[in-house]
Every structure is written in C-alpha cells, then in structure tokens.
Amino acid sequence: MTAATHAAPAAVAVSGAVPTTAQHGMTAHSDGARARPAIPVQTRSERFRSVHAADFPPVTGREVAWKFSPTARFTDLTDGDLDGSRLPFTATDAAGVTLSWIPRTDPRIGTAGTPEDRAAANAWTAVTEALCVHVGGENEKTVTITRSELGTAPRAAHTVIEAAPHSRGLIVLAGQGDARLSENVEILVGAGASLTVVSLQEWAPEAVHLASHFARLGRDARLKHIVVSLGGQIVRVNPTGHLAEPGADIEALGLYFADAGQHLEQQVFVHHDAPHTKSRVTYKGALQGEGARSVWIGDVLIGNTATGTDSYEQNRNLVLSDGTRADSIPNLEIETGDIAGAGHASATGRFDDEQLFYLMARGITEEEARRLVVRGFLTEIVQKIGSPGLEQRLTAALDMELRRS
Amino acid sequence: MSVLEIKNLHVNVATEQGEREILRGVDLAIAEGEIHAIMGPNGSGKSTLAYTIAGHPKYTVVSGEILLDGESVLAMSVDERARAGLFLAMQYPVEIPGVTVTNFLRTAKTAISGEAPSVRTWIKDVRESMARLRMDAAFAERNINEGFSGGEKKRNEILQLELLGPRFAVLDETDSGLDVDALKIVSEGVNRAKANTGLGILLITHYTRILRYIKPDFVHVFVAGKVAEQGGSELAERLENEGYDRYLPTEASVAGGVSAGAPAPSK
Numbered sequence A: 001m002t003a004a005t006h007a008a009p010a011a012v013a014v015s016g017a018v019p020t021t022a023q024h025g026m027t028a029h030s031d032g033a034r035a036r037p038a039i040p041v042q043t044r045s046e047r048f049r050s051v052h053a054a055d056f057p058p059v060t061g062r063e064v065a066w067k068f069s070p071t072a073r074f075t076d077l078t079d080g081d082l083d084g085s086r087l088p089f090t091a092t093d094a095a096g097v098t099l100s101w102i103p104r105t106d107p108r109i110g111t112a113g114t115p116e117d118r119a120a121a122n123a124w125t126a127v128t129e130a131l132c133v134h135v136g137g138e139n140e141k142t143v144t145i146t147r148s149e150l151g152t153a154p155r156a157a158h159t160v161i162e163a164a165p166h167s168r169g170l171i172v173l174a175g176q177g178d179a180r181l182s183e184n185v186e187i188l189v190g191a192g193a194s195l196t197v198v199s200l201q202e203w204a205p206e207a208v209h210l211a212s213h214f215a216r217l218g219r220d221a222r223l224k225h226i227v228v229s230l231g232g233q234i235v236r237v238n239p240t241g242h243l244a245e246p247g248a249d250i251e252a253l254g255l256y257f258a259d260a261g262q263h264l265e266q267q268v269f270v271h272h273d274a275p276h277t278k279s280r281v282t283y284k285g286a287l288q289g290e291g292a293r294s295v296w297i298g299d300v301l302i303g304n305t306a307t308g309t310d311s312y313e314q315n316r317n318l319v320l321s322d323g324t325r326a327d328s329i330p331n332l333e334i335e336t337g338d339i340a341g342a343g344h345a346s347a348t349g350r351f352d353d354e355q356l357f358y359l360m361a362r363g364i365t366e367e368e369a370r371r372l373v374v375r376g377f378l379t380e381i382v383q384k385i386g387s388p389g390l391e392q393r394l395t396a397a398l399d400m401e402l403r404r405s
Numbered sequence B: 001m002s003v004l005e006i007k008n009l010h011v012n013v014a015t016e017q018g019e020r021e022i023l024r025g026v027d028l029a030i031a032e033g034e035i036h037a038i039m040g041p042n043g044s045g046k047s048t049l050a051y052t053i054a055g056h057p058k059y060t061v062v063s064g065e066i067l068l069d070g071e072s073v074l075a076m077s078v079d080e081r082a083r084a085g086l087f088l089a090m091q092y093p094v095e096i097p098g099v100t101v102t103n104f105l106r107t108a109k110t111a112i113s114g115e116a117p118s119v120r121t122w123i124k125d126v127r128e129s130m131a132r133l134r135m136d137a138a139f140a141e142r143n144i145n146e147g148f149s150g151g152e153k154k155r156n157e158i159l160q161l162e163l164l165g166p167r168f169a170v171l172d173e174t175d176s177g178l179d180v181d182a183l184k185i186v187s188e189g190v191n192r193a194k195a196n197t198g199l200g201i202l203l204i205t206h207y208t209r210i211l212r213y214i215k216p217d218f219v220h221v222f223v224a225g226k227v228a229e230q231g232g233s234e235l236a237e238r239l240e241n242e243g244y245d246r247y248l249p250t251e252a253s254v255a256g257g258v259s260a261g262a263p264a265p266s267k
C-alpha cells in the first residue's frame, strides 16, 4: 500500500476559498447556479492515495473525492470488475511520436502519480498493459488518438505520455461513441520539453468516463493541459500537475458545456514542489437545460520548497437556463512565505440579456446572438489551445451544442 | 416616402416593485430624411421611448402604436425590427467579451441584408468607415465595446449605423461624453448616413451643441412621459436658456420622478 503524505502539514496554510466576483460583469452568485466557498476537511496533499482498489473502502458518495459526483450511477467503475485488456483506438501518424503497448511492470508506470479515488485505483489494478505515447524530437507535431469503439461494458485503461527532454508535441486523446471507462493517464514531461495534451470528450449521450491525469514536470518543462468535455452522461476528468523541478510551468485549461442531465466534473490539483514554478489554471463552462451540472474544484498547493512560485487559478461559468447547477471551489494552500504571486477567482453568472438585446438590435437572430455570446465566453480557452485545426473543430462542436438547445 | 409613426403610446416598465407607467401618450411622426430632436429632463422617459421602439423586452406597450410605413412593429421581435430598418444607437452600449467588432459587424450585415456581404468590398467599407470616424484599425479586432472609452463606444455605434444602413435611427444621447472633436466626427457620420440613405433620425439629447452639427427639422420637448411642446430649432435655443421649468407641473403632481434636468449651458 502506498499511502502518501508527502507534504508536511502546512506551516503557513492559507486554506479555504472565497469565490470572488468576476471582473467580467458576472456575479459570483446567481439563480440556478451557485459557487460556494469550501473549507477543506483535510489539505489536498494529505489525501489518501493507493494504486490498489482494495485499499479504498467501497464508495459511498460521501468521500471528499466523490461528494459532488452521482456515484450510484457508476458503481461498476468504482467497485466492479473492469475489462483491462488493450482497448481499441485509432491514431494519426507523426514523425517523432511512437505508440506501443508496455507491460504494467514498466518502470515508468506510477512515476507521475498515484490514484486518489477508488475508480482510478480500480482501473490501475485492472489493466494488464498501458499504451505508451513517446514524444521525441524538437519539431512541432500533433498526434490524435481516438477511442470510439469502447462499447458499453465497463473497462479500464492506462496511458503513459512521455515527452523526451527538449521535445515538443501536441497529443489529443479523444473519446467518442459509447463508453463506460475508468482510466489513468500519466504524463511525463522531460527537462525543457514543451508538451500539449488535450483530453477531448465527445462521448455519446449515455457514456460514463472517469479519468485521472497525473503529470510530472521536470526542470524547465512546459505542459499545456486541456480538458474539453462536451459529450457524455457523466464525465469526470481530474488532472494533477506535479511541478517537481525548478522552472516547471503548467497551463491547465478546461472547457465544458453541460446540457440537460449531463454531469461534467473536473478536480484540478496543481502541486508546486520546486522553486520558480508557475501555474495558470483557467476553466470555463456553460450550462444549459434541466439538470445540467458542472463541478470544478481547483486545488493549488504551494509547498515549502516552492519559493518564487507564481500561481493563478480561475473558473467561470455561464448559466444559460434555469435548472442548472454549477459548483465552483477554488482552494489555495501555501506553505512558504516566499512566493511571487498566488490568486484565484471563481464566478458563475447568468447569461446577460442586455448583450442579447444589443446583438438582436442589429438584426441578429436570438439563436445566432446566443451562439455569439457563448462562443465569445468560451473562446478565450479555445484560442489558447494553439492548434488552428483543433480550434476550428472545437468551435464547430460548440456551435452544435448551442444548436441543440 | 418612408415614415415612422408613434401614436398615443403608453408604456410600462417592469420593476421589482411591479409595473410602472413611464410613457403616457407619446405622439410623433418622423418622415424619411427628417431630423427630430427630443429634449427633456432626466427620467422623463426618453430612453424608454428609444428602447420601446427597438423592442426591448423590459418595456410593455400598454396601448398605442408604433408604425413603420403603416405596419405595426409591436408584434415584431427586436431583430425583426432591426431588419425592417430600425436602428438604436444606445446611450450605454454593452460590452460583449470574446466577440470581435469585425465578426459582429459581418454577422449583423449578413442578417440585415439577408446575404453575406462580398468579402472584398465589405472589408474596404469597414476600413473606410472606421477611418472616417477616426477609429484605429485595431478596433476591428477588439471585442465589442470591451475596454472602449465612452467616446469610442459612441463612435462604434455610429460605425454600425453607417455600415448597416437603416431607414430610421434613434440616437440616444450619442453626444454625451464626447469632446468637441469627437462630437464633430460623430455628427459628420450621422449626416453622411442621412445624405447617403435618406435616413430619418430621432435624436435624443440634453444639449444644443450637437444641434449645431446635426440640424433638427423639429424639436420636441419631452416631459413626464410625453411630448409637452414641439417647434423648430429655435425651441432648442429657448430650452437651453430657460430650462424645462415652464413645462413642469407643480412638484406634487409629478408621478414620474422628474429630477432637475435643466441642460447645462454649452460653452
């Protein structure tokens, strides 16, 4: 058992969260949605971790990691047997990127992180092999790995994305069609490497996808990590960024659009564990329709060795209709007095009818006007992706979401 | 000959305390190519009239009519009215994050004319209009009104007026917050639009200084939700010198909460 309590209890702990009103004319509180402050029961660094499912008691839904999730609807993934064989995928080609299956005994496995919940541990236990995506070479390149034939039986997956020192690349991990998937993704970013990882969820309406991403960033490594959740019944992608060596830099971006009855969740954890590390976390989501639900938890831990750290995290939600709920909980723990900057913001606001009026007063139809405003709200994230092809594809996907209303 | 008619218009606004009567029987008729100035104290209902013409959902028409060439626009949605040729330059234009001016203008032009404008002439039209309004080309790539100064927002309204080419425009205090240079530039824009398309204009203002550049054919004094007097441009001069006192009933009978709104003398 690997119960990790690798950070000393906070000497100077600035813990807890006060959602702030936004700078963009939104309010931190509005009908049909709420952002609420949360005082953590324990600091994120002290959370129980293990790669063995049996080390976790059966999920009740009251656990700190699960309390916002509809756990009763995926007990097969948290407590059942998972198919851990190689899963079907298609991938595009690019020079410098190689894909291979590696045994679970491979020494790279487990170097980026350890599961914090039973679904992740269950998947970790179940897989026999991991898909290894090796990125080498300093030229820019993109590889898209698409999982579209996973079926409806519960399955497990493990992926290791390894960026060699000084390499560059963009890896898209896309999901489409049916799925009941619990997976772990380890991201190893070597010294001086610059890697972008996009997790793109465009699953079919009944799909359930639970993912834990663990990234370890070496010296002066840069990771742009982007979670885009559009399709699926329940999608939970929890990325952890471990800034393990000096100069490491993570930009964690997220974009989600929750429709009626959809649960989209992301628990982001950034651990500043070395001097002069930098993090920017920006998640934006729109919610529309009865029962549309989003959860964003942003934990940032600035460890006692992480002097000169620069960190900022924010989550903004745009509420397009009644009957939605957005939980937004930023949370900052600081164990050193010597930081360059740390801050957070959270806001959930209703669609602004005056914006709609302005556009319609210029002849633009209501449907088109709503699309413009929502697209405008989310576009900040899309534009940061840095891949024109993917940006176009996402813009089109967002338009589809809006049209579905 | 196009005409915009407002007949015995009564309008309520939905407030947290319930419906409140703001317009109490407005009568106006604006023909193509005419300029009508509306002057009146703060809170007299000028913006309410402007918003009601545009179809803002907060305002309820209780009775009366708004007719464009004899056809009622009351059943039309905001965008339908704009496509029918009505335009409102807003007193307080809103910011829209993430939507660039270029994208917005193209979308609006396409909506109004029913087809996408030809790329080459459109880009040229936009660039020339912006240059005439002394707007830096960089504004095209900025988000609508985001971080614009008061004067820049007003120019942006007139830019839209020029490019969309409506038949009737309501200009709600487009002159407020403009320095003399900007006032001239904006006025020239309005006059150009009128000369090019025979635009009819309803110009709401507190000050006569804009009327030196945009010459009104008629001046209407707006008090407590209706037109209290009308005349020619000489009326504007008198208002500037005397204020609205003569139109104000005794304090006790003023239901609309009219505050001291005598226009500041222009320099």
Ligand SMILES: Nc1ncnc2c1ncn2[C@@H]1O[C@H](COP(=O)(O)OP(=O)(O)OP(=O)(O)O)[C@@H](O)[C@H]1O
Pocket: B013, B014, B015, B022, B040, B041, B042, B043, B044, B045, B046, B047, B048, B049, B058, B256, B257
């Ligand atoms: N949306 C609204 N909610 C509540 N009250 C309103 C609303 N719109 C207008 N009113 C009220 O109606 C009255 C008329 O307002 P309006 O904005 O039309 O005046 P105005 O003549 O344009 O004033 P100003 O010269 O200050 O621009 C005011 O008393 C105002 O408070």
Ligand SMILES: [Mg+2]
Pocket: B046, B047, B048, B091, B172, B173
């Ligand atoms: Mg007004």
